[in-house]
Amino acid sequence: MVDFLNTSLSGLQASQRALATVSHNIANAATEGYSRQRVDFGTRPPEFFGGGFMGTGVQVADVRRIYDTFLAGEVRSGTAGEARLSVFSEMAGRVGDLVGSGGGGLSGGLQAFFDSLQSLANDPASMPVRQTVVGEADALARRIGALDTQLASLQNEVNGRVDASVATINGLAQAIADTNNQIASAPGAANGDFSNDLLDQRDRLLQRLSAEVEVSVVPAAMGTVNVFIGNGQTLVLGKDATALSSGAGGFGPQLREVSVGGAAVTGQLSGGTLGGLLDFQREVLNPVRNDLGRTAVALTESFNAQHRQGLDLAGNFGADFFAVGGPQVLEASGNSGGATVTASIESVSALTGQDYQLQFDGTDYSLVNTGSGQPVALSGTGTPADPLRADGLAIVIAGAPAAGDRFALLPTRSAAADFRRLVDDPAQIAAAFPIRTGASLANTSDAQISSGEVLDAADPDLLTPVTISFLDPNTFQVNGAGAFAFTAGADIDLNGYRLQISGSPVAGDEFTVSPNSGGVGDNRNAQALLGLREAGVLEGGQRSLLQQADTMLASIGSTAAAAQTALQSQSAQLRSTESALQSVSGVNLEEEAANLIRFQQAYEANARVIQVANTTFQSLLAAFR
Amino acid sequence: MRISTQMLYQQGLNGMLDQQARAAKTFEQLATGQRVNRVSDDPAAAARIQELERAVSQQSSYVDNIGRAQQRLAIEENALDAAGTVVRRVRELAVQASTDTTGVEGRRLIAVELRQRLEELTAIGNSQSGEGEFIFSGAQSKTKPFVSDAGAIDYVGDSVQRELLIGPGTTIAEGDTGDSVFMRIRNGNGVVAAAPASGNTGSGVIRPEPGTDTSVYDGSAFTVSFTDPGTFEILDAASNVVGGGSYESGDRIDFNGVRLVINGAPEAGDSFSVAPARFESTFATIAQLADALEQSPSDDAARAGQRQAIDDALAQLDRSEGRLLEVRASVGGRLNTLEDVQASQESVQFSLEKLVSDVRDLDFAEAVSRLQQELFTLQASQQAFTRIQGNSLFNYI
DSSP: OOOHHHHHHHHHHHHHHHHHHHHHHHHTTTOTTOOOEEEEEEEOOOEEETTEEEOOOEEEEEEEEOOOHHHHHHHHHHHHHHHHHHHHHHHHHHHHHHHHOTTTOHHHHHHHHHHHHHHHHHOTTOHHHHHHHHHHHHHHHHHHHHHHHHHHHHHHHHHHHHHHHHHHHHHHHHHHHHHHHHHHHSTTGGGTOOOHHHHHHHHHHHHHHHHHSOEEEEEOGGGOEEEEETTTEEEEETTEEOOEEEEEETTEEEEEEEEETTEEOTTTOOSHHHHHHHHHIIIIIHHHHHHHHHHHHHHHHHHHHHHHHSBOTTSOBOOOOEEOOOOEEEEOTTOOSOOEEEEEESOGGGOOSOOEEEEEOSSOEEEEETTTOOEEOOBSOSSSSSOEEETTEEEEEESOOOTTOEEEEESSTTTGGGOEEOOOOGGGOOOBOSEEEEEOTTOSSOOEEOOOEESOTTOTTTTSOEEEEEEETTEEEETTEEEEEOOTTOEEEETTEEEEEESOOOTTOEEEEEEOTTOTTOOHHHHHHHHTTTSOOBTTTTBOHHHHHHHHHHHHHHHHHHHHHHHHHHHHHHHHHHHHHHHHHSOOHHHHHHHHHHHHHHHHHHHHHHHHHHHHHHHHHHHHO | OOOOHHHHHHHHHHHHHHHHHHHHHHHHHHHHOBSOOSGGGOHHHHHHHHHHHHHHHHHHHHHHHHHHHHHHHHHHHHHHHHHHHHHHHHHHHHHHHHSTTSOHHHHHHHHHHHHHHHHHHHHHHTOBOTTSOBTTSTTOTTSOSEEEETTEEEEOSOSOOOEEEEETTEEEEOOOOHIIIIIOEEOTTSSEEEEEOTTOOSOOEEEEOSOOOTTTOOSOOEEEEEEETTEEEEEETTOOEEEEEEOOTTOEEEETTEEEEEESOOOTTOEEEEEEOOEEOHHHHHHHHHHHHTOOOOSHHHHHHHHHHHHHHHHHHHHHHHHHHHHHHHHHHHHHHHHHHHHHHHHHHHHHHHHHHHHHBOOHHHHHHHHHHHHHHHHHHHHHHHHHHHOOGGGGO
């Protein structure tokens, strides 16, 4: 006979379990990553009696975790994307604010310097004005140096944060491996019953791991999961975790790498804080430092070249005005040959702002643009007389490399750090044109001589005084020698300069070209220096220094803005995925309150049935009494 | 859709945080008065603002340069004006000296004043700008351009004119050099100059008339030589006779495109040389006139020499004054150009500044109403949050 006391007892127990689960849900309502649990009831096996089957009560079939694997995966990848964009847009914004700030920005510094040259062109003889030029040159050098220092400290910050992230990843990977172990070794695992709370805990860990780096999670035997990063490098395999490491790469401590199991994976990691930091370093920080250096190199080269053409207050040729750092060459630690590679900048306008890798295959050299991964055509042989040439660089190889030797070339990475002013004495600013021309006051004709242009400032005879005297209207002598045919207005090239004589000179007319000594009021070289503001010195002559500053700002700005916009949409998307997951897994207290009432009532009803069973039993006993 | 309690809470909270962030941004804009406070606020606008601000600064440096050029040209104009006054006074003195009523003593007194005027003119030539630069010395602006050398005034400056940038690719000369103002003035009639030989005994005085036909004149020198007081012949540079004729005082002699007038009574053997005009400085003109007036002529020949000197000086002073007027006209022209350019550059500057302001600055009315709206929404979400969070079934069991 079916014992309805037992039946109601099963109901009592089932309600109790349900109430326990409800209270577990309520208790964990605010627990992050908690998935609500539900008790599934099932009927106990019926008993056959002559006329049919009789129900025997209820049993707890399962305590189920309400969960959606697909949505959880979406949330993980959304978290990785959001974390990446968050750190990327924050850092890119900081770089933009550095480069673009009115007070400390590159554009403002260049403008102030050129403004001081404008004053010099107005007042070339004035010492206070010359002092201003020296001061502004210093201010510009400090500004560029400060920018580079700030960028370098951002690099240090990136390094520190990468280290921290790697440590976090390692900790989480180990915790996931441990949890895998716990899940697999818990009783019931063999039957496919896993602890809901351990599964939740592992999902929480995976979620936190996703905030550091994008992972792919693959379910494996006994409830465990395997976790892979990058292009499939194993991070967690069952009960074992592999450690990531960060630090000096194959080219030394300056080019750091993140590696797993000894293999560098820096370029393959994506998503999460770590991916964001690495992307920021690759896409923003390095290009900006290179471009800042490139701007400093362009300013130095063009300004020095023009400055060397002019004369200072003492009548001496201008010296180099600025100094700047040269290209860096880093040797791979595994190189077996004895070659030393040096690089120099041959053409500023051909520089790209990219980094390169030079490789020797035993017979030939090849150059790869590190940013794009594309090969770059090389010409030359690498000897000092015929260096390897590419993208404005000249590369000289001394010694014998071995096949497979690699070198990293950073053409302008450290240029800005070493950018400084060289000319100390304001009187040594070369504002004057090196020569001046004149027609003799004893001339008969009104023929005029042009002021001339310098073709070769290095010509040793540039400052040799020259008298052009006419033997007849069509012939002239230079310093009393020779007989040169004269055409009015035609170019006359002498001693590194070019000039023209116009009009109709007659026999006996003399024109002089003399060094511009005492020409303290001459502003022609100052004007030429000022003209460098508009001169296309970069990108094959298409871009001026100030345009370069603008372009840098615009490109950082648009990168930061794109990251910001992407972050907003990614956040919105993540929120909606999280909502969807929460909608499935989250605890609703109203629901739990209702369940509480429901199961309390069920419990009370079952208790009541027990009471009835008792009464029934008592009635039966009383019948025998 | 099923909603979890945590989600309900988080959504309400996120909404409030977002609105708070938006209000904070508007508040920052109001505090600075700028729409774009960081590059990351609006990168496209930030790059544009940087470009525009630089254009404004460039434009203002053009305007500054224009002001400076105006200042320097005004200083030059004053100097030219003063020089003109001196040259006109010297010309008056020369006219006075040329009249027969002025005796030897009178001419000597005139010569004394001429020497003073010469010094005055030299001082004007050595004028300095406010910055202590000599305005007429070209590139050698710290070198005194006009120096006295054995009685003569030499120019030791050069012919380099300083140009200032007054617009994109546009420059203007902010001065003139002393050689063009005072030194390069042709003597004679500007094409040819004539002079009596030093040993002339007669009273002949020669003057090249204006209007030398330069298409005929070949630039060669020749000599008019008197064989007797009524006959002359013309000799070329190699002393070949190439022309001649009879002479009466005041006759015009036309030769080789050159028109010459000889007044007075030349003696046989007197000669006059004619050569292409040379440069003579205003200083030399005045000095030579003073030299001549200091003489006490005792015979006809000496008197003719003095007369020739006064005539030459009068012609030359006209040309010196003419040159000063030419330079002043050119300075005036440049000042007019500067004024025009200034007006246009200033208007460009104004419109650039307006453009910067449009891109960078905040529309306060819009921002204030936006802030109000944001604060209102924030308040509404706060109220909604507390209301929703206050409702729970647990309140009833």
